[in-house]
Amino acid sequence: MYSTLIIGANSAIAHAISEKLISAKACDDLILVSRSPITVTSSNVVSFVCDYSEPSIEHVASQLTFKNTHLRVFVCNGTLHSDHYFPEKKAGELTEEAMLSLFRANTVVPSLWLKYLLPIASKKLDDIKIMLFSARVGSISDNELGGWYSYRASKAALNMMIKTFSVEYKRRIIQSKLIAFHPGMTDTPLSKPFQSRASYTLFTPEFVAERALNIIENTHCDGKASYVDWDNQKIEW
Template sequence: MPYSALIIGANSTIAVAIADQLMSAKVYDELILVTRAPIASTNLRVHSNVSSFECDYSEASIERIASKLTFKNPSIRLFICNGTLHGDQYFPEKKAEELIEEAMMSLFKANTVVPSLWLKHLLPVISKLTEAKIMLFSARVGSIKDNELGGWYSYRASKAALNMMIKTFSVEYNRRVTQSKLISFHPGMTDTPLSKPFQSRASYTLFTPEFVAKRALNIIESAHCDGKASYVDWDNKSIDW
């Protein structure tokens, strides 16, 4: 059955790959993209079933866009792809002395606050639908139980906080949406600008964005709307919260 698809943070590498695969599969009725800057992909810009909004990710901007959204279908697939690992002036911390307040606040805003505000302001719209499957991009290092190596203080904490928000939102979405499912997704080491500084010394397999997009779509499509949050990796294997 056709569904509406909404991708937030749609200029990111994996998000573009998800959009491309959605268009190829032709299983959706409409595709809505939210980006900070104009859509980068020429293919997405010219497609007749694609609409877009630009957002500076302030709460006022998020609320404004959410209030404008209407969906053609009673079922939606939502991908919230916002997040960051490093910036021009900061890098993941290797030791406690490297913690910087400004960097911490920046990571928490991008990785925790912005996705949470989307869940907040989209809820009144989504509550009118009968089915909502929602995937948010998290990371395995957000697992408190799995943290045996330390380091990466701010990134770990911001993703752990995101995971808590996802679990908490899942309770309310379950009450207010007929069928809902929230998924905290770990894409693995993917060939994107976010991972570039770490690719040469990583011991993990480096995935293509197309591979991760395919896995993400398979996971969200096969997920059962049980009203609970799941925390899974690219192989759909559960991760300890």
């Protein structure tokens, strides 16, 4: 058994992960962090509200306690578009507002969670596995199509932060594993504007949740960062 922490718990895939864990009674305790309140449906579930500013992340992290010394973490935060910006098709569409917004959501917030979880893990845990939601378009070597400047760059930056954090996690926690996870095209609000013209298979959040849980459970704590897709296939950094 293990403890589980889900950050960005109100997203569709995160919700599916939590529902699977609750129904399977697969963990000793489940901690959910989200921007808005979550109705707790089980006695071993605890929820926290966080606005994802650094003071708020630090405060929530300081309140975390776990029933088990084995911890699994899912960092599901991220964004692709809003009412004010959309993925750029060409360089002329690039704006400072979109870049800063995407970097904050996709790179800064997950990195701050890694920062504040590290001292907790090094003092209180025997092992920790952290899966952070990245994207295949964050692969620098795989970029043959161009476009989506801000989103690509924010996910590539996240991947670099994951690789860099993995070095310090290994130094301070012998049993650790960080995973950059590409969920594939999933039926969520994030992908909704692109579903009609996508050539990819559209997955359900439940399917992706099952794959994410399987990957994190069966990946060894080797102290290295991995970059994989929903089928646990390696993606080139």
